[in-house]
Amino acid sequence: xxxxxxxxxxxxxxDAFFAAVEQLDRPECRGRPVIVGGLGPRGVVSxxxxxxxxxxxxxxxxxxxxxxxxxxxxxxxPRFARYQEISDRVLAILDRAARTVEAVSLDEAFFDLSQxxxxxxxxxxxxxxxxxxxxxxxxxxxxxxxxxxxxxxKLASELGKPNGFLVIDPGRVRDVLxxxxxxxxxxxxxxxxxxxxxxxLLRVGDLRAVPLExxxxxxxxxxxxxxxxxxxxxxxxxxxxxxxxxxSREVTFPYDLADLREVESEVRRLARGVASQMRAERLVGRTxxxxxxxxxxxxxxxxxxxxxxxxxxxxxxxxxxxxxHDRTCLDEGGxxxxxxxxxxxxxxxxxxxxxxxxxxx
Ligand code: TTP
Ligand code: MG
Numbered sequence: 590x591x592x593x594x595x596x597x598x599x600x601x602x603x604d605a606f607f608a609a610v611e612q613l614d615r616p617e618c619r620g621r622p623v624i625v626g627g628l629g630p631r632g633v634v635s636x637x638x639x640x641x642x643x644x645x646x647x648x649x650x651x652x653x654x655x656x657x658x659x660x661x662x663x664x665x666x667p668r669f670a671r672y673q674e675i676s677d678r679v680l681a682i683l684d685r686a687a688r689t690v691e692a693v694s695l696d697e698a699f700f701d702l703s704q705x706x707x708x709x710x711x712x713x714x715x716x717x718x719x720x721x722x723x724x725x726x727x728x729x730x731x732x733x734x735x736x737x738x739x740x741x742x743k744l745a746s747e748l749g750k751p752n753g754f755l756v757i758d759p760g761r762v763r764d765v766l767x768x769x770x771x772x773x774x775x776x777x778x779x780x781x782x783x784x785x786x787x788x789x790l791l792r793v794g795d796l797r798a799v800p801l802e803x804x805x806x807x808x809x810x811x812x813x814x815x816x817x818x819x820x821x822x823x824x825x826x827x828x829x830x831x832x833x834x835x836x837s838r839e840v841t842f843p844y845d846l847a848d849l850r851e852v853e854s855e856v857r858r859l860a861r862g863v864a865s866q867m868r869a870e871r872l873v874g875r876t877x878x879x880x881x882x883x884x885x886x887x888x889x890x891x892x893x894x895x896x897x898x899x900x901x902x903x904x905x906x907x908x909x910x911x912x913x914h915d916r917t918c919l920d921e922g923g924x925x926x927x928x929x930x931x932x933x934x935x936x937x938x939x940x941x942x943x944x945x946x947x948x949x950x
Contacts, residue, residue: 596703597712597735598827600742601683601723603696604730604751608638610672611665613728622646622662624655635667635843639751669843672696677862679723679731680838684866686719691828694841699739699827709735713756720754740775740823762821767794774818776811784808793819836872837930838862845884845923852924853910859929860909864902871937873898877908880928888926891915900937 603609607625612618622641626634634655637646644659655662676695683690687700700719702712712735720733732753734745741757748765749755757765771793772782788807790796796804797819804812817823838859846852856879867874878892891912899905909929 596701596707596737597705597709597716598737598739598742599687599700599702599712599716599719600734600736600739600746601679601698601700601719602732602743602746602750603679604732605636605638605642606696606729607636607667607672608641609729610668610675611663612638614671618663622659623665624652624659624662625665625667626652626655628652628664628666667843673840675727675729676840678726682722682726683719686715686722689827692839692841695843699742701827702735709756709758717754738821738823739825739827740818741821744773757821759821763794763797766819766821767792767797769793771796774815775823776814776818781808781811834934835876835878835930835932836863836866836870836874836934837878837928838866839880839926839928841882841926842924845925846927847923852927853913855927856909856913856929857906859927860906861902863929863931864900864905867900867905867931867934868902868937872934873900873937874905874931874935875899875933876931877905877912878928878930878932879909879912880926880930881924882926884922884925886925890928892932894933898933898935905931 608623611623611625620640622644623638624634624641624646625636626632632652634646634648634650634652636648637655641659641662644662646655646658652664656664672695680690680692680698683698683700687702688704689701691699693699702715705711705715716733716735720731723731730752732746732750734742734747734749734753734755734757736742736745736757737759741762745755745757746753769792771777771785771790774793774796777785784807785796790799796815801813801816804816806812808815840855840859846855875895875898876892877895878890880888880890882888893908893912895904895908
């Protein structure tokens with residue numbers, strides 16, 4: 590839905606996340622160029638603080654190049670457990686604030702703002718409050734975007750960076766989108782960008798002006814999607830909405846997890862998080878589900894029905910682990926994403942009702 594104020598989506602992304610965490614924990618590094626990444630001979634940059642970006646340092650650049658560009662930078666190895674801890678706190682804030690939250694990676698999530706009303710001012714003030722809460726709680730900067738759909742919300746947070754807050758109002762979509770380079774559209778990687786440039790399409794506005802038939806002829810269904818995005822239309826629902834009436838947690842790793850013990854301990858942690866949230870919301874559920882994504886992005890889900898509804902933390906944790914060991918295939922080279930969900934939820938208080946109430950008389 591894109592129409593005038595019918596729905597609003599927020600997107601939050603932490604600024605220079607790993608580097609900002611290091612600057613928080615090491616005050617002597619604040620204001621200095623901080624580069625987090627592999628320190629070995631073939632290491633690459635994970636994150637460069639904004640001070641380091643001024644030297645032309647970017648994610649995925651070889652560390653050796655970064656060191657040449659900025660010999661006086663502070664070079665640090667990543668501390669994933671610490672980043673995960675902060676990521677969990679950010680997600681907890683979002684979970685409390687919004688009904689539907691879709692975590693995308695350690696430092697990035699979408700959230701539905703529709704529950705705050707259908708007007709833009711209502712959505713905007715809710716999103717501003719969320720940004721403030723995240724910054725107060727973590728003492729780290731983040732950027733928040735608001736738009737009528739997922740695509741525009743994420744674009745808004747990117748365009749506002751760093752420490753940004755930007756709203757893309759449906760009425761302004763063309764002004765914002767048209768001047769952007771075509772690779773800002775989702776799905777346009779290097780090779781697609783080259784093909785589009787070959788057709789003389791350099792800016793999003795060029796793409797929007799081209800007849801749909803031409804794009805479909807050249808790119809098939811991807812062409813249709815491109816044309817929609819170029820017009821600011823994106824109807825993909827938040828992931829949480831597709832699994833209606835369930836509570837889920839998931840985590841994407843910045844590297845592939847190959848050790849089954851590590852995978853299991855993540856599954857346990859996520860299951861405990863789901864079960865605690867169910868208790869907080871006074872819900873019981875009957876279906877336990879896990880989701881695994883492999884490095885090639887293939888995603889599988891497995892689920893089990895319990896005999897009765899429960900909100901028991903150990904029971905939900907045990908079932909999630911059982912699903913993992915039942916038929917896990919770690920032979921795929923690792924795990925990229927793990928999710929745990931409980932579905933078939935109902936109000937915990939219903940559990941108190943007798944199953945076969947006595948009939949009067
Ligand atoms: P991003 O959100 O893409 O980047 P960022 O938070 O460092 O900077 P900003 O959002 O302000 O542009 O990624 C989040 C974290 O994910 C990042 O801090 C480190 C990690 N990461 C990698 O490890 N490798 C990568 O190639 C990228 C892009 C990110
Ligand atoms: Mg970020």
